[in-house]
Amino acid sequence: MASLHVGNLGEFLREQRRSAQLSLRQLAEAAGVSNPYLSQIERGLRKPSAEILQQIAKALRISAETLYVQAGILEERDVDEARDEVSVGAAILADPSINEQQKQALLQIYASFRKENGHLDDPGQASSSRTAQPPRETEA
Template sequence: MTDGDPRPLTLGELIRTQREMAAMPMRRLAEMVGISNPYLSQIERNLREPSERVLEAIAENLKLSADVLAESTRTSDPEGQPEVIAAIRRDPDLTRAQRAALEEMYETFKDVTVSNRRRGTHG
């Protein structure tokens, strides 16, 4: 990513950048997280998406908030809204009321997950 590139870092880029800033070899972080070095490499290259447990362990070992890392995994459309919401809004087979209900359910599920993550519970 260059200074002129407005594109946000991907999850893998963010993990790699934070690991490098901590001067931590990939092999060491993988060992601390309890995953293989090749798996961490795939995560950093955005070839694999880590499980919630792995993401939390990476965040903990890099002294980051799991919420910060998790937020970076959410895909957005060009207007900045989550891709899920954008897809719901584009679907021609849904009524306005159905779209509103789906958006509300999505936001509720997301809020519960974030809240559980902050409390350290999983659901």
């Protein structure tokens, strides 16, 4: 049966989907899951795997870690410890004061600067591993 965390996850996903102005069908397609399965997740009837949560997070353009906490896979403190790895892109995507078109423009500019400086990773996604990004060096 569904646990309390799964219900919270479903409510959270529905809120995120609505704030992204996506229909259930649009999100399901973007995440690569079936429409009925996503509906069951939102209603708290299914507990998705970490892989499915990652696909949904990518489609919603939010960090997978946020969904892992909602699903009870990660403890909040685990996410707090990993906050240093959250990219500038994730911060841009989370900003409610700018619209989606403005977010995309900022991400493209940021990505072009990173590419110019030799960084080829996607700035719009938080890392999925705590060791994926080396510590930042400061220039003197």
